[in-house]
Amino acid sequence: MSQSNPLSLHVPEPTGRPGCKTDFSFLQVSAAGSVRRPPIDVAPLETSDIAQQLIRVLDEHGNAVGPWAEEPDRDLLRFGLRTMMKTRIFDARMVIAQRQKKMSFYMISLGEEAIGTAHALALQDGDMNFPTYRQQSLLMARQVPLVDMICQLLSNERDPLKGRQLPVMYSVREAGFFTISGNLATQYPQAVGWAMASAIKGDSKIASAWIGDGATAESDFSTALTFAHVYRAPVILNVVNNQWAISSFQALAGGESVTFATRGIGSGIASLRVDGNDFLAVLSASRWAAERARSNLGPTLIEWVTYRAGPHSTSDDPSRYRPADDYARFPLGDPIARLRQYLSNLGWWSDAEHEAVQAELEAEVLAAQKEAESYGTLGDERAPSAATMFEDVYKDMPEHLRRQRQQLGV
């Protein structure tokens, strides 16, 4: 009998740790304009090459190139840039409010603003997003009142969710933004079910599901893909690959030597891998997938390649597990800077305007914050009444909850 070599367990590691530099060659970045654009009725397996490349429109000079470049709409793109700026300013302001103990918790989306913003512009009223906690740009693009959002963050007496939810876990049905749940990935099969319901009713609305790279390791991810494929559900399955799940590098979620987009291919779903920091690519790919869904051609999975530039949340310190300069070295750059350059090249944006808009948005966020704080902040008594704690557990309050409410004397 021959002696076999001892086995060893493979545990993926990021190439960069604090004090050294990340080797980003694993990203496999395609040149802008180099990836083909198939017709929307393409057979899912015919997209397997695209799932392994990277759809990009904006080149390094800020010009739009290739088959995914569409006729630019001046007003829409200017609104897009403004919305990304607003998202970033809002996030920065809310982190300060958290540090001032006005709210208990916050999560920023720094570096990922293009994805939700451009995607929202490709959807229609009545479509439903099933977001994670990092798609606040969807709300910004729908122009949801900032005061409402901040009241949720402050859990104050005007909080639309009556102080029952952790900050950031918004719910805005009228803006096509499904109630966020803290349990990762649960929204993914729910989005597919919503899309199936739309098809069963013969409606024209589509769903858009959101998940992070880390959460694709949850079993709900695979369940959703199977149902979406089997019933050809009108859903867009977004995977936001920002390279990190708190301190875990995406390779630990299954991203080593393979793209998340190829998960769709194996499930029989048309799949695209797209530069998530390229506003024009996000808009174009989102429109492609939305049109496909709306034409009853079935689901599309899109991996958005981006980088989580900030901490995971206000409870996280990324300097403990990754290089401090990682974002500056990320090959896909910054989504705001890239769209700004493109619009400037066209003469549709200027430095002076950028500064003016920045100042205007800062004032808008500050005014909204002031108004929201007038309804209470963390730790003061202007919170929703304790009596409301027992409501909405069931449609009608059962006897035992009535008793508990009485026992509390409220």
Ligand SMILES: Cc1ncc(C[n+]2csc(CCOP(=O)(O)OP(=O)(O)O)c2C)c(N)n1
């Ligand atoms: C079922 C479940 N497991 C674990 C957690 C704790 N948790 C919250 S966020 C997170 C990381 C998710 O990473 P990713 O999906 O990549 O999204 P990102 O935060 O990068 O946007 C974890 C593990 C949770 N909320 N739910």
